[in-house]
Amino acid sequence: MIARGAASAILIGGLLLGTTGCSLFSEKATLIQYEPSDGTAATIGDIQLRNVLAITEDGETVNLVLTANNNADKGIFVTLQYNDGAGEAQLYVAGNSAKSFGQPDEDSVILTDADVEIGGLMPLYVQFGQEQGKELLVPVFDGSLGEYSTLVPVAPTSTPSAE
Template identity: 35%
Template sequence: MKARVAASVVLALAVALGASACTLVAPQATTKHYDASDGISGSVGQVDVRNAMIIADAKGGTVGNLVVTLVNTDSKSHRVRITAGQQGSTPAYVTVEPGQVKQLGRNPQSANGSTVLIPGFDAKPGALFPVYFQYGDATGLDLTVPVLDGGLPEYSSLVPPTSAPAQQ
């Protein structure tokens, strides 16, 4: 009788260990970074670049709206240079204060410093477009950013005007 109880206990432990031990060697998916939205992310120094994407008019506008969130994890402010397209393109500059989460591109109709419009934009939705982020002497970050249109309701308000507004 004791042998049968002992065998049952050993068998139950073996089944329990066999059913749960795979987590000992399997990688945990929650520890892997991934981009949960349509954009792409990266880091340049102490500034995180999150969910970068370009919204363009599918009907053939000549302006792209860079939609991105910049997160400054440093204790001092940084002036981030953003160059879209070829390295010779005119860069945009955005200052991100210490600990600040700065969203760009949420209001493409205004030129209040929270929008980076790309004039002469000819990439079609579905393409990838090069964007370079850099500040100070930190190593820059090259991202190939996806180009989307305003077909989805959450992106419809992010479509830029068909021509770039005059710079002030």
């Protein structure tokens, strides 16, 4: 009788260890940082860039969509370089605030002559002040997905010359 009780206890212990033992040795999935969206992210000093993505139809004119959080007390101008440094844009984020760019009814960051491929990654170098900058690999989308259809930039038109 005692042997049967001991065997049952060992069996139950083995089952418990077998079904829960992996959690003793494996990394907890809730502790793994990841970007839960289509875009990418970076932190540079007091600036946090979140859900950065590029929307284009022609690969040349790009609407950069992102949210920038400024944890500093004063406003910051952030410089964005693209197309191997041939193109540059700036955005401003007030102190202790968050600002979204690229959505309807928000400020836009339109990049021209971007030379990107839809479905690819756009190298974007981000820097401000004396902080060490970072290169982001920003995913490039077109308007074929419903959630991005209203974010496609309009290519600048040239003024016809009077001939």
